[in-house]
Amino acid sequence: MAKSMKDNKAVQMLKAAEEGGYGVIGVVSYNLETITAVVRAAEKKRSPAQILLFPWALHYSPLLIHLAAAACATATVPIVLHMDHAQSEEEIVAASEYPFDSIMVDMSHYEKEENLEKTERITKFLHEKGIATEAEPGRINGGEDGVADTGDLEGLLTTQEEAERFVNTGIDFLAPAFGNVHGNYGGIENIKLDFKRVLWMRTALISGWMDRLESIRKATDGKAQLVLHGTNTFPDETMQGCIKGGMTRCNVNELVLFKYNKYIVENTGKVPLTELMGRGTDLIQEQIEYQMDIMGSSGKA
Numbered sequence: 119m120a121k122s123m124k125d126n127k128a129v130q131m132l133k134a135a136e137e138g139g140y141g142v143i144g145v146v147s148y149n150l151e152t153i154t155a156v157v158r159a160a161e162k163k164r165s166p167a168q169i170l171l172f173p174w175a176l177h178y179s180p181l182l183i184h185l186a187a188a189a190c191a192t193a194t195v196p197i198v199l200h201m202d203h204a205q206s207e208e209e210i211v212a213a214s215e216y217p218f219d220s221i222m223v224d225m226s227h228y229e230k231e232e233n234l235e236k237t238e239r240i241t242k243f244l245h246e247k248g249i250a251t252e253a254e255p256g257r258i259n260g261g262e263d264g265v266a267d268t269g270d271l272e273g274l275l276t277t278q279e280e281a282e283r284f285v286n287t288g289i290d291f292l293a294p295a296f297g298n299v300h301g302n303y304g305g306i307e308n309i310k311l312d313f314k315r316v317l318w319m320r321t322a323l324i325s326g327w328m329d330r331l332e333s334i335r336k337a338t339d340g341k342a343q344l345v346l347h348g349t350n351t352f353p354d355e356t357m358q359g360c361i362k363g364g365m366t367r368c369n370v371n372e373l374v375l376f377k378y379n380k381y382i383v384e385n386t387g388k389v390p391l392t393e394l395m396g397r398g399t400d401l402i403q404e405q406i407e408y409q410m411d412i413m414g415s416s417g418k419a
């Protein structure tokens with residue numbers, strides 16, 4: 119008998135975000151500095167938050183998972199532990215042995231029907247263990263450190279019908295493909311000299327995305343919460359537009375790590391390691407706090 123997902127911490131957190139009309143930050147974490155920054159920012163802002171690990175953590179060291187789980191267990195505000203982009207059944211089974219509140223069953227590199235079939239079967243397996251699931255109908259293109267690039271695979275926008283079929287499999291969260299990509303939005307960023315046109319295009323594109331998002335939101339109808347991927351270099355108004363469009367967890371990677379990454383490149387070997395870690399953590403924390411205000415989750419814990 120599958121356990122009720124009502125008591126699941128991730129489900130409770132994202133349902134509250136949906137009802138409250140705010141977003142919860144999901145921070146892709148590779149190290150102690152990022153995990154520490156999430157906890158400090160969440161406690162300072164009295165905001166819910168999520169720590170996202172990629173399956174890479176399973177292969178690198180389970181100690182990273184234990185560290186993240188301890189951070190969630192000891193924080194004075196709700197922090198969820200989520201495994202993001204688990205792309206194979208083996209990794210999902212392995213991850214289910216750890217205290218993840220939710221796991222993304224990312225079968226989007228398979229064809230549509232296979233994605234659906236695997237998602238349904240694995241969702242049942244994870245629900246038996248009380249772990250909530252996220253699925254990706256369609257295909258969000260691109261890649262990032264720890265997630266295989268979709269390479270030659272065609273990006274597929276999520277349709278309303280697909281969203282309905284995925285929700286019917288019992289998933290808890292749905293990651294729509296509505297024009298978002300993982301990693302760099304090279305195009306927009308590169309057209310720096312043509313800013314007006316870019317702005318105009320951006321507005322037009324955003325309204326197109328919102329239409330699709332709106333239809334997907336209708337299909338999920340509160341039965342599954344929407345999750346945003348691919349937020350690299352997102353302007354504040356784009357983030358807030360997506361939350362208005364129904365997004366509950368907003369995954370971030372470079373968006374909160376870019377200052378840290380630059381600092382590490384510039385200072386490694388030049389300052390003591392303790393300073394590198396301390397200042398590095400502060401730089402990530404500042405960006406997370408900023409995004410909590412933008413997403414409207416500050417004070418919601």
Ligand code: 13P
Binds near residue numbers: 300301346348
């Ligand atoms: P990017 O914005 O860098 O793609 O990372 C966030 C994300 O979507 C992780 O799943």
